Amino acid sequence: MKRETSLPARVLLYSVLLIFTFMTLYPVFWLIMSSFKTTQEFQVNRLGLPRRWILTNYPLAWKIGGFGHLFINSIIYTVGSTLAVVLLSLSAGFAFAKIKSRATPFLHGSFVIGILLSAEAVLIPLFLMANAAGLTDTRIGILLPYIGMGMPKGIYLCTEYIKSIPDSLVESARIDGASYPRIFASIIAPMAKPVATTLAILNVTGVWNEFMLVNVLTSKASLKSLPVGILKFSGALSSDYGKQFAALAVGMLPMLIFYAIFRNQITKGVSAGAVKG
Amino acid sequence: MKASAAGVGLGPGATGVVSPGSMKPTKVSGAKHEERWAYALLVMPAVLVYWAVMAFPAFFSVGLSLTNYNGGPLWSSMNPVKFIGLSNYIKMLRDPFFSVSLKNNMLIILVSVFGQIPLGFILAYVLSRRLVGLRDFFQSMIYVPTVISTIVVGILWQSIFSPYGPITEIMQQLNPMWENTLFINPRTAMIPVLIVILWMYTGTYLIIFLANLQKIDPEVIEAAKIDGATEWQALRYVILPALSGVVVTSAILAISGSLQSFSLIFAMTAGNPARRTSVLSLYMYDAAFRGAPDYGLANAISTFIVALSLVLIALLKFVENRAGGREE
Structure with a gap:
């Protein structure tokens, strides 16, 4: 019985993985290198490192793209919807898991089925409804769909998780006279922290990168989020390569930092989010 | 939308009517009553948002696909929206x-x-x-x-x-x-x-x-x-x-x-x-x-x-x- 893989096999496996990793990272590396070149240099030196490192692309792209606004909006949409999704999913998940009601199968089922509903399925009705309700070009008109879209997975994950908390904890608190909101705040919410973290991370990555809805539901520049703002650099500004790549790098950086910090939780969230399609 | 509101609303509403009338020991029905209120309170916000922006639009979309709607108010006498069956699919x-x-x-x-x-x-x-x-x-x-x-x-x-x-x-x-x-x-x-x-x-x-x-x-x-x-x-x-x-x-x-x-x-x-x-x-x-x-x-x-x-x-x-x- 041999436990160790033979040397040639090892070399082969390592080279496959290294090639794969190289192909994964090279486009990102190329993008960052290109963002430090002037447009003139980019045209003659497309593959190499910058001969002269230029930093000015960044402040110029920031100004042209209005990145200040874009960042603020993206943060508002991401943080606002994530807080709401986590809170609403936990509270409804608590009710579904721990309070008996004949309404649960129907209500809970309506959320679970929604896991299969994509933004595409509701894009046009949402646009028409937002128009009718006067919610186009408002922040709440963007936050509400984001919250609703996060609910199916949120309810599913939270209900399953809270079910695994022993009933006896809730029952003994009831006997001691605690109200349900009280039990939620002091027992369930603290114990459900792991699932809340997973859900928050799934939601942050989803909303931060979301493009289609916010693009359709906003026309005012002051309400657009990062992905919508960045798209501007592929149209009219696309021949100004240096600034285009700087804009892309700025758009990419926040999520790379977020990933670097929460790598383990993101990995866990992805496999937890895939428990059921 | 309606179905869910009715489903949840039924709980506390029904107990509210029944419990004062029936002379059962108040403690039990009081707890039941509170339980239903708590359920509604905890579930309602999630249900409202989700049904308004996901579930209802999904059905609305199917409905619109059977009409000739192409903008403007949905209920207008000037240019009423017509049901046209499966024409859009064809x-x-x-x-x-x-x-x-x-x-x-x-x-x-x-x-x-x-x-x-x-x-x-x-x-x-x-x-x-x-x-x-x-x-x-x-x-x-x-x-x-x-x-x-x-x-x-x-x-x-x-x-x-x-x-x-x-x-x-x-x-x-x-x-x-x-x-x-x-x-x-x-x-x-x-x-x-x-x-x-x-x-x-x-x-x-x-x-x-x-x-x-x-x-x-x-x-x-x-x-x-x-x-x-x-x-x-x-x-x-x-x-x-x-x-x-x-x-x-x-x-x-x-x-x-x-x-x-x-x-x-x-x-x-x-x-x-x-x-x-x-x-x-x-x-x-x-x-x-x-x-x-x-x-x-x-x-x-x-x-x-x-x-x-x-x-x-x-x-x-x-x-x-x-x-x-x-x-x-």
Whole structure:
């Protein structure tokens, strides 16, 4: 019985993985290198490192793209919807898991089925409804769909998780006279922290990168989020390569930092989010 | 919307009426009463938001797909919205851009199911069996593309494949006569899109498979090895059967993900040349927002997308059941 893989096999496996990793990272590396070149240099030196490192692309792209606004909006949409999704999913998940009601199968089922509903399925009705309700070009008109879209997975994950908390904890608190909101705040919410973290991370990555809805539901520049703002650099500004790549790098950086910090939780969230399609 | 409000509202309302009348011990019915109120309070916000922005629009979309609505107020006497049956669906099926979009969507599904999933599995397997060290490093690096905004990915790869990008540069070093017509030629325009889809999402399946491979008891595999199983036999008879459920889940994810490739293609090709790289979601967007709005047609398309994903998933489940039945 041999436990160790033979040397040639090892070399082969390592080279496959290294090639794969190289192909994964090279486009990102190329993008960052290109963002430090002037447009003139980019045209003659497309593959190499910058001969002269230029930093000015960044402040110029920031100004042209209005990145200040874009960042603020993206943060508002991401943080606002994530807080709401986590809170609403936990509270409804608590009710579904721990309070008996004949309404649960129907209500809970309506959320679970929604896991299969994509933004595409509701894009046009949402646009028409937002128009009718006067919610186009408002922040709440963007936050509400984001919250609703996060609910199916949120309810599913939270209900399953809270079910695994022993009933006896809730029952003994009831006997001691605690109200349900009280039990939620002091027992369930603290114990459900792991699932809340997973859900928050799934939601942050989803909303931060979301493009289609916010693009359709906003026309005012002051309400657009990062992905919508960045798209501007592929149209009219696309021949100004240096600034285009700087804009892309700025758009990419926040999520790379977020990933670097929460790598383990993101990995866990992805496999937890895939428990059921 | 109505159904849910009634379903929840019934609870506290009904007790409120009954409990004062019936002379049961107040403690029990009081607790029941409180329980129903608490249930409604805890569930209501989530239900309201979700039904307003997801469930209702989904039904609304099906309804609109049966009408000739094309903007303006829904209930006006001047220009009333007419029920036109399945006309929008017939129009959709006759539209050449529908078949182009459907074909491209199918290509994306094929690349996702038969590209991303096997590739993700192979990488995960190699990493999980400790055939190589540095597992975390490789896993983290291969997942990087997934966290980058789809729009950034789309523009970045559009540049990479464009005549001024590295692909052209490298090809011209090899063959100075090579001309980059990737995005201009309708026959090849989908190839870059498919490559990017493979690049972007393989990491997701790597993570899913790696997490589930780690759940398999290593002793089972060791036992098989002691009994003389080769690496390949252990894979075929121990590991793959244990992962069949995960494969199905991944395929469901891949299918529903494939039908959502709007942003990437919007940023990369915008459906060009001549809408040859369109997908169903882009086709829907164009029907609603490009030129004169045709909301009936657009909603027929979105209903078709939902139906298609349900049918594909049902088909997958069917295949799973049959395959599972044979193995027993």
